[in-house]
Amino acid sequence: MPRRFCLLLFALLWLPVAQATDGTRHIQVGYYEFPPYTYTDAQGEPAGPGLALTRRLLQQAGYTGDFRSYPGARLYSGLRDGSVQLWLGAPGKPELAAHTLEGRNLLGEITLNLYFLRDTLLPRLPEDLKDRSLILITGYSYWQAVNDWLEDPALNLTLHRTASHTSALEMLQRRRGDFLLDYQTPVEQARRRLGMAELPFVQLQHLPLKFIYSRAWPGAERLRDDLEQAYETLKAEGAELQLP
16 A cells, blocks of 8 residues: 555544644534524524533633534434534434433423414324324424324324424414424524414423534543533533523
8 A cells, every 4th residue: 555545544544533632622513403592693603592602611621613504314414423523402312322422411401392273172192183284394303202103104194394483383374284393492482573472382392402422523522521521610600501
């Protein structure tokens, strides 16, 4: 094997380790569009309190981050192969369990609800979903119990997908779906933007938000320990670290 090729191969293999141990400690941070927590603003920049908190803790721990938005499936793929090293999200995803480490500190909580119009009877779940239509947000994933409903042929659900919480609410309002499956904070933000009245809902899941680290990246354990220490340091100084 030519010596030049060997040196190039060694450099490529060594690069992730160097990034984990050199003075700059630059990492790739993945997020998906989940306003108001994490999203891309009108100028194309990463925004939201979730990303601001991530950036603050990285800075405290001596890291810099490259923040990039991904569709859900690509974000999970990046965490599995190490091209994404950090994500602020909900722990316990079965498809990520063998490929990620989870942070210990609780950074916030989100709630998944099933929304419907006021003239719809309070549904018994899952039986009252049978032969009904459900509006979903493209790119979002759910826990196994909800996925079981979505995939159950006996329920015969019709699924409608849309790209935003605003369009999802408009679809529900226009009766282009019987129910909307969505997270509470983004729905409330979109509802106020549209000037809609509050909607009835059934709470399905209450989920924690933590840092998720890619095991495929050589510096994962050190990054986790450093961010945990940064959190504890800032908390002891009286900083507000809980997401709204």
